[in-house]
Amino acid sequence: MKEDFLHYIWQYKKFDFANLKTTSGENLSIFNVGNFTQLAGPDFFNAQIEIDNQKWAGNIEIHIKSSDWYVHNHERDENYDSVILHVVWEHDAAIFRKDNSEIPVLEIKKYVSPILIHQYEKLRTTKSWIYCENEIKTIPDFVFKNWQERLFFERLERKSNPIEILLLENKNDWEATFFCFLAKNFGLNTNGESFFKVAQSIPFSIIRKESFEVENLEAILFGRANLLEHDKEDNYFKDLKQRWEYIQNKYQLENIFINSVQFFKHRPDNFPTIRLSQLANLYHTHQNLFSKVISAKNIEELHQIFNVSVTEYWQIHYNFDKISPKKAKSLSKSFVDLLIINTIIPFRFAYEKSLGKETSEENIQFLEQITSEKNAIIDKFKSVGITSKNAFESQSLLQLKNEYCNKNKCLQCVVGLELLKN
Template structure:
């Protein structure tokens, strides 16, 4: 038995209302179960109940056992002074307010049907990958689509948190924030945090000033990530080292200790050197990238915007001072898709939100143009009959797995609630 099951039973009134009594034998009727509040303080706010013809308006606190009140030290918390009813599964001790008046208690186990209990136990008793893996396909498609939309925007809200933090760190410079987010995206999962810290270690004013020469940006990005060999033999690498030393001295850039970048398990086209060279070319070509990004809402236009290659040196190199077979190295459409999913859509959402503008429909149209991500989570959902047709589907399913299934929040999930109802 878990408290979230009791929250579900109370919120959706899955118990017998006809002849309720408190543990002290007082008659109890419920006019309003209150508003579910999933933060600190009582579980349900502004409930309306009647005990022995006396009407009460206030808050409801729910526990497995009455004694949990003292276990959680609610008697010391003023937020619980306005609790008018303590709802528990099992009553094991009286509960008193600070003024020593007893809080009425409803022992819920006497009023929940066997069927509701069995449905709950059936849902949560077996877990291989997710609890409902054998039932999730039964959920009505309209309900599931609505739930996926909410999951998608929950995920965007979560992605807005680091954007807000970056805004505070950059004095609300959206161009600087975009540069940080793109840097992290260009580093992929392996080098993303290192690339982000590199971007944060350089004032964006320096990027603006040095962007007129792509070699200067390459020197800056590769130098800050310690990717320029000190004992290089080729002239280009020597020039990069010289440029980096000059730029660092010119702008008084402090030495920053970053985690070493990783080449291991990367295909050559994803080497961090290549990604940083492409990032340098992007900011060499586009001096006002944020304004471009905010004004575009079609995937084909993003493909054009991010049609970036590298400077000529990298045609014959994957690493500095190490020549290779000649090959163009431009951003692929699949990589641009990841940029749009993980950087562009979140920053468009956060920017519109900062202006008080509604952007939901535009963002949904864009994300549905993009192919779904391919990873083990999406593949697993596919096995259960949930096909990800586009990136909207895959992003929603990732949110479902990470924020609900992994945390066993079945009774805060519309899938779990619908399966219990059925």
């Protein structure tokens, strides 16, 4: 037995309300079970009950055993002074307030259907990947689609939190904040954190001022990423290093330690040299990139904005000093789709939220036009009967797995609640 099941029973009134009695034999009537807040303090606030014709208004605390009250040290916490009823599965100890009055107890297991208990135990015991893997495909399509939309917005909320924190640090400069997170996603999983620190360490006013010369932007990004440290014979390397030293001195940029970017296990087109050159070209081409991204009305417009490649030098190089066959190395459609999913849509959401607006339907439509992500989680959902047709659906499934299935929150999940209801 878990407390989350008791919360579910109480919140959704899944017990027999008739002829309730406290463990002391007093008649108990429930008028309002209260609000489940999931915050510090009692589990349910503002409940209304009646015990032997005496009406009470206050809070409800729920435990597996009565003695858990002392295990959790509630007797020392004034937040629990307002508890009017202790709801437990098993009553094993009397609980007293600070004034030595006993808190009434409802031992709820006497009033719960054995069928519901069986359904709960079944839901919690069958698992090789997720608990509901054998039943999830039986959930009505309408119910599951609505749940996916809620999951999608939960995921956007989670992604918008670090955006809002950095935005505050950047004194509400959306362009500067966007630059940092866009750089992070240009670095992918391996170099994302290093690229993020590179972008964070450069005042965005410098990017604005130097954006008219793409070589200067490359010099700044490569210099901060420690790609200009060791001497090389290559003339372009020498030019970038000279530019970086001049810019560093011009703007009095301090030396900052940033972990070296990684080339190992990357396809050449994902080398940090290539991605940083593409990022430099992007900001050379668009001086107000965030504004353009926010005002885009369709996904084709976004793809056009990100239709950039590398500078001429990097068309025939992947590393300094090593010539390779010429290739434009433009941002691929699949890479831009990743940027839309992980950076652009979260920023559009955060921006609309800052204006007090509801998320526009365009954001969902953008993701519905992008092919579903391919990873182990999406593949596993497919194996249990849940397919993902687009990025909107794959994002919601990632939220479901990471925030509910992995954390065993079956009774906070619409799928789990629907299975118990059935």
